[in-house]
Amino acid sequence: MYDVIFIGSGHAAWHGAQMLAKAGKKVALVEANKVAGTCTNFGCNAKILLDGPAEIIHHLHHYHGIGIEDTPAIVWPALMNYKHQVIDPLSDGLAHMLAVDGIEIIAGHASFVDPHTITVNGTQYQADKFVIATGQTPAKLDIPGKEFTHDSTDFLDLPDMPKSIVFIGAGYIAMEFAAIAQAAGSHVTLVEYGATALNGFDADYAAHVVSEMQARGIDFVFSNAVASVEQAGDQFVVSTAQGQHITADYVMDSTGRVANIDGLGLDTIGVDYNRQGVLVNEFLQTNLANIYASGDVIAKTIPRLTPTATFESNYVASVILGNEQPIAYPAVPTVAFTLPRIAQIGLLPQEAELENCQVYEIPCGKLMRFQAQNDVHAAIKVVVNAQGQLVGASLIGDFTPEVINALVPVINDQYTAAKLATTIYAFPTHSGVVLPLIAKFLA
Numbered sequence: 011m012y013d014v015i016f017i018g019s020g021h022a023a024w025h026g027a028q029m030l031a032k033a034g035k036k037v038a039l040v041e042a043n044k045v046a047g048t049c050t051n052f053g054c055n056a057k058i059l060l061d062g063p064a065e066i067i068h069h070l071h072h073y074h075g076i077g078i079e080d081t082p083a084i085v086w087p088a089l090m091n092y093k094h095q096v097i098d099p100l101s102d103g104l105a106h107m108l109a110v111d112g113i114e115i116i117a118g119h120a121s122f123v124d125p126h127t128i129t130v131n132g133t134q135y136q137a138d139k140f141v142i143a144t145g146q147t148p149a150k151l152d153i154p155g156k157e158f159t160h161d162s163t164d165f166l167d168l169p170d171m172p173k174s175i176v177f178i179g180a181g182y183i184a185m186e187f188a189a190i191a192q193a194a195g196s197h198v199t200l201v202e203y204g205a206t207a208l209n210g211f212d213a214d215y216a217a218h219v220v221s222e223m224q225a226r227g228i229d230f231v232f233s234n235a236v237a238s239v240e241q242a243g244d245q246f247v248v249s250t251a252q253g254q255h256i257t258a259d260y261v262m263d264s265t266g267r268v269a270n271i272d273g274l275g276l277d278t279i280g281v282d283y284n285r286q287g288v289l290v291n292e293f294l295q296t297n298l299a300n301i302y303a304s305g306d307v308i309a310k311t312i313p314r315l316t317p318t319a320t321f322e323s324n325y326v327a328s329v330i331l332g333n334e335q336p337i338a339y340p341a342v343p344t345v346a347f348t349l350p351r352i353a354q355i356g357l358l359p360q361e362a363e364l365e366n367c368q369v370y371e372i373p374c375g376k377l378m379r380f381q382a383q384n385d386v387h388a389a390i391k392v393v394v395n396a397q398g399q400l401v402g403a404s405l406i407g408d409f410t411p412e413v414i415n416a417l418v419p420v421i422n423d424q425y426t427a428a429k430l431a432t433t434i435y436a437f438p439t440h441s442g443v444v445l446p447l448i449a450k451f452l453a
């Protein structure tokens with residue numbers, strides 16, 4: 011009998027498992043695939059590793075005409091080899107770390123038998139409490155020829171870069187992978203059902219990312235729903251309901267992700283869920299009192315990201331250890347690692363008017379620190395409420411991943427203009443230049 015069993019071993023599981031084990035609880039994780047879950051094995055980490063050379067080439071392009079003319083080529087098989095060297099050992103490394111903490115790992119697919127019992131490979135395990143942390147899996151369009159489409163996990167393991175790729179969708183995954191594939195020499199087309207890419211980001215900045223990608227030769231087909239994929243010799247023809255046909259060597263379905271709840275036995279024990287995932291209350295508790303959920307598998311409006319999964323994992327553990335406060339999320343920053351990068355935290359500029367807020371834009375490209383990289387289109391929009399507090403920011407440019415983190419405390423701790431003006435930042439840095447400029451918009 012365990013105190014707590016987590017189903018899944020991603021960020022939504024292992025952080026909380028460690029907290030509980032350190033508090034003396036008997037804890038196990040059940041994992042059907044690789045220990046450590048999506049982010050580590052098939053998501054953020056593998057993606058950012060393959061993005062590394064593409065990011066450098068993107069920076070070098072800024073110097074065309076002002077000092078650097080040649081663009082180096084990416085040797086994809088060597089890069090993929092490096093990805094395997096770095097990423098493949100991480101799963102065993104985490105398993106070892108968890109074992110040192112006394113956390114048992116049960117390999118296999120878990121299914122509930124009753125609210126206190128699961129079965130894994132024919133063996134039953136009982137626990138006082140369970141945490142469903144099974145994440146999401148790539149969605150697959152149910153269309154003729156779906157057997158020819160690949161998913162993000164396949165792309166992140168490609169031994170060679172195909173000469174041409176069609177990405178279905180223009181969300182986070184398609185846009186990030188398209189940038190990598192183009193930099194590695196592939197001819198890329200994105201076919202998107204909606205009229206725009208990167209929903210959830212500032213509309214102007216998302217459009218600018220698209221225009222820069224188009225300038226590098228990436229094709230976009232908007233307002234088209236992919237209806238079929240047909241094989242044509244060694245290639246594939248992607249056809250849309252609107253009558254477009256695009257031929258490519260490789261087709262990736264990047265139309266979103268769905269909750270991993272198949273075969274989990276939720277109907278057997280009566281845990282409520284919908285198409286978005288497992289339903290929870292403000293304590294991340296399902297309708298069965300001893301069963302919680304954490305991470306991507308939850309039906310939620312909070313972004314499904316690694317830091318939110320980690321936050322929820324730690325929160326569930328604290329509830330199990332006696333915390334009686336409902337979950338309170340701080341502002342959640344998010345970055346799409348496109349080229350150029352784009353980022354968002356808090357209110358979007360397009361939501362500002364409804365919330366009685368003002369939007370101010372800082373075009374950063376003319377600031378010396380940004381001119382040093384010739385990042386001419388870099389910019390920030392800040393959303394300030396009626397009390398003069400920062401409540402949102404949208405960023406575009408190569409500097410965004412680090413600057414958005416610097417804005418997190420400005421929002422969460424409601425920095426005043428005086429607080430910013432009396433803070434000393436290292437110089438010349440991007441955040442050190444931008445943050446003092448934001449002070450003039452705050453009370």
Ligand SMILES: Cc1cc2nc3c(=O)[nH]c(=O)nc-3n(C[C@H](O)[C@H](O)[C@H](O)COP(=O)(O)OP(=O)(O)OC[C@H]3O[C@@H](n4cnc5c(N)ncnc54)[C@H](O)[C@@H]3O)c2cc1C
Nearest residue numbers: 018020021022042047048049053120144145305306315316
């Ligand atoms: C390509 C890609 C890139 C991404 N990039 C970023 C990024 O840059 N930044 C960011 O913040 N987020 C990113 N994300 C999102 C991030 O990976 C997820 O938000 C995060 O991994 C969610 O963690 P989780 O623990 O909830 O789920 P997961 O990490 O998916 O873990 C769930 C685990 O449960 C296991 N499982 C499922 N069902 C069962 C069962 N019945 N029995 C046993 N085990 C089971 C699965 O095998 C899986 O290992 C990316 C995602 C993808 C796909």
Ligand SMILES: NC(=O)c1ccc[n+]([C@@H]2O[C@H](COP(=O)([O-])OP(=O)(O)OC[C@H]3O[C@@H](n4cnc5c(N)ncnc54)[C@H](O)[C@@H]3O)[C@@H](O)[C@H]2O)c1
Nearest residue numbers: 179180181182183201202203235236264265266314345346
């Ligand atoms: N940098 C990051 O933090 C990061 C990176 C990658 C993934 N993620 C996470 O993974 C999630 C999933 O990413 P995603 O890009 O797969 O999903 P997404 O929801 O961001 O984008 C899917 C896109 O596919 C389009 N689409 C759906 N059906 C279509 C059809 N039939 N034809 C053409 N287009 C169609 C949708 O309109 C949408 O724009 C993200 O929401 C995020 O939570 C985060």
